[in-house]
Amino acid sequence: MKIHFDTIPDEGLPVSGRLAPSVFDLTPDDAIKPAHDAHYDVTLYKFSETIRIEGTLKGGFDLQCGLCLKYLPYEANFPRWNSEYEFDEGESGFDLHEVLREDFLMALPQAPQCEELGQSNCPKRALLTSIQEKAELEDVDDSPEPDERWDALDGLK
Numbered sequence: 001m002k003i004h005f006d007t008i009p010d011e012g013l014p015v016s017g018r019l020a021p022s023v024f025d026l027t028p029d030d031a032i033k034p035a036h037d038a039h040y041d042v043t044l045y046k047f048s049e050t051i052r053i054e055g056t057l058k059g060g061f062d063l064q065c066g067l068c069l070k071y072l073p074y075e076a077n078f079p080r081w082n083s084e085y086e087f088d089e090g091e092s093g094f095d096l097h098e099v100l101r102e103d104f105l106m107a108l109p110q111a112p113q114c115e116e117l118g119q120s121n122c123p124k125r126a127l128l129t130s131i132q133e134k135a136e137l138e139d140v141d142d143s144p145e146p147d148e149r150w151d152a153l154d155g156l157k
């Protein structure tokens with residue numbers, strides 16, 4: 001969605017709308033899947049070389065747990081979101097949806113795990129924890145026996 005800089009008044013330009021899942025341009029096996037249209041309600045302000053964008057972003061996504069690879073629903077809600085688009089002299093406008101898309105992807109949890117996605121137990125984490133605990137127990141078993149030769153010397157005193 002192209003916004004021409006000329007259309008942004010000094011007091012700011014309110015813009016709201018939706019980003020269809022296809023806007024995110026992700027492959028089906030990506031760790032992020034837009035579940036439905038995302039919403040934005042923002043105001044654009046123009047400065048000498050920058051467009052400042054302030055407002056709210058909301059969207060439903062299915063995010064993949066980095067451990068067990070299960071997809072879990074995540075409601076993204078950024079109520080005080082802001083961003084900037086820097087432009088060169090020759091530019092007359094910019095693609096708002098492109099900026100919003102990038103910011104959404106940046107703001108979502110990166111490589112989240114079940115717990116961050118509201119799931120109490122990641123099946124893979126339980127497995128990892130039990131392996132770890134087992135390794136720690138084995139470490140204890142491997143610790144060297146206390147050296148008893150000094151005890152024998154003590155006995156000679």
Ligand SMILES: [Zn+2]
Pocket residue numbers: 065066067068069070113114121122123124125
């Ligand atoms: Zn998981």
